[in-house]
Amino acid sequence: MSTQHPTADPAAGAAVKAADRAHVFHSWSAQGLIDPLAVAGAEGSYFWDYDGNRYLDFSCQLVNTNIGHQHPKVVAAIQEQAARMCTIAPGFAVDVRSEAARLVAERTPGDLDKIFFTNGGAEAVENAVRMARLHTGRPKVLSAYRSYHGATATAINLTGDPRRWPSDTASAGVVHFWAPFLYRSPFHSGSEQQECERALAHLEDTIVFEGPATVAAIILETVPGTAGIMVPPPGYLAGVREICDRYGIVFVLDEVMAGFGRTGRWFAADHFGVTPDLLTFAKGVNSGYVPLGGVAISAEIAATFDERPYPGGLTYSGHPLACASAVATINAMAEEGIVENAARIGEQVLGPGLRELAERHPSVGEVRGLGVFWAVELVKDRATREPLVPYNAAGEANAPMGAFAAACKKSGLWPFVNMNRTHVVPPCTVTEEEAKEGLAILDEALTVADGFTV
Numbered sequence: 001m002s003t004q005h006p007t008a009d010p011a012a013g014a015a016v017k018a019a020d021r022a023h024v025f026h027s028w029s030a031q032g033l034i035d036p037l038a039v040a041g042a043e044g045s046y047f048w049d050y051d052g053n054r055y056l057d058f059s060c061q062l063v064n065t066n067i068g069h070q071h072p073k074v075v076a077a078i079q080e081q082a083a084r085m086c087t088i089a090p091g092f093a094v095d096v097r098s099e100a101a102r103l104v105a106e107r108t109p110g111d112l113d114k115i116f117f118t119n120g121g122a123e124a125v126e127n128a129v130r131m132a133r134l135h136t137g138r139p140k141v142l143s144a145y146r147s148y149h150g151a152t153a154t155a156i157n158l159t160g161d162p163r164r165w166p167s168d169t170a171s172a173g174v175v176h177f178w179a180p181f182l183y184r185s186p187f188h189s190g191s192e193q194q195e196c197e198r199a200l201a202h203l204e205d206t207i208v209f210e211g212p213a214t215v216a217a218i219i220l221e222t223v224p225g226t227a228g229i230m231v232p233p234p235g236y237l238a239g240v241r242e243i244c245d246r247y248g249i250v251f252v253l254d255e256v257m258a259g260f261g262r263t264g265r266w267f268a269a270d271h272f273g274v275t276p277d278l279l280t281f282a283k284g285v286n287s288g289y290v291p292l293g294g295v296a297i298s299a300e301i302a303a304t305f306d307e308r309p310y311p312g313g314l315t316y317s318g319h320p321l322a323c324a325s326a327v328a329t330i331n332a333m334a335e336e337g338i339v340e341n342a343a344r345i346g347e348q349v350l351g352p353g354l355r356e357l358a359e360r361h362p363s364v365g366e367v368r369g370l371g372v373f374w375a376v377e378l379v380k381d382r383a384t385r386e387p388l389v390p391y392n393a394a395g396e397a398n399a400p401m402g403a404f405a406a407a408c409k410k411s412g413l414w415p416f417v418n419m420n421r422t423h424v425v426p427p428c429t430v431t432e433e434e435a436k437e438g439l440a441i442l443d444e445a446l447t448v449a450d451g452f453t454v
């Protein structure tokens, strides 16, 4: 089903690949074992290689191109800003930085009205933790197993997935706890309500036994992303908010992946009516056209640094090209109803379509999500819920997921695959036709996964 693209130029692709293999050191990879696809171009919901293969991007790269590839208004804004002023130090006030901060603050919940800009998500998490520690004078931060918060020192220690293990210094003041996830309940719960109550009791016990006066912050992804898109049960986040208030703990919501339209609202927190003290963002703020992230800060925490200097900074904090692209992105999202489109596609196309696939394919244990943020949990056995591949499987043990991903790619769909799951995370701009095209390819590829069930 992959379509030929006019830019096919295999010789150019081979040269790109050769230089990559000679000189580019890739993230998260055994350098000798990878075979990166050389990409020639991208537009809207698609990208293509040099061999004439076009892919429907159901991964949004790393779940960041919320407005799709090459949105013309954002490309133009970056070009205009580049012609006007490429860079300026963070100490100055500049129009695009002021405007980007205003537009973000206008959309974040409650009184999160001051914005500290970073270059991405991990730096946002690092700075949120620094702010929480300085604000409370306490050392520890609690985060969930089944989470991802970034790859820098504190962020990787906070992360709850196996990417932490090689970098786990056990010295970052981090304590992990279990957040709710009914399908694989750590609390053996039988209902959402029970899962919520037990998860809150477990969190409070953890705080009491750690010593409340030692805990600066709790950080949670509002809807955990890479770890499996587990939408929290009603009442959970409000319960965490209440626990934080009771013990004087800063509540940090990490919206790096879930924010800026992904769940069909500007922020995932909007679904739950909860306002954190700090909110981290990146990715969708400008769809990654230029690296940008940040922390939205409550009035109370911001006031801590009214008279006392904030001891943190970055050469490129609030970079003009990044901020110009954020301004154009947020305005385009508002003008074009892009957040509303994500909500509608989730409710009317992806949700029903994925549930229908779940009925027909024995390899699908559960589908869950919101907006354009869905996980399909693949299992060997629906009755026992044994995952299609073991936790953190590699090599031969991961072959079933490899075969599923290869089937998607062969039919022109670029999937997001993590452990035993595929995440259906197209752009918020995805059309109904594109979403249906993707569902049809998933349908075919799931027959491959079905072949590995018992």
Ligand SMILES: Cc1ncc(COP(=O)(O)O)c(C=O)c1O
Binding pocket: 062, 119, 120, 121, 122, 123, 125, 148, 149, 150, 151, 221, 225, 226, 254, 255, 256, 257, 258, 282, 283, 293
């Ligand atoms: C929830 C969450 N937090 C933080 C990060 C780290 O962001 P970055 O890779 O921009 O440092 C990610 C990246 O995937 C994320 O999903």
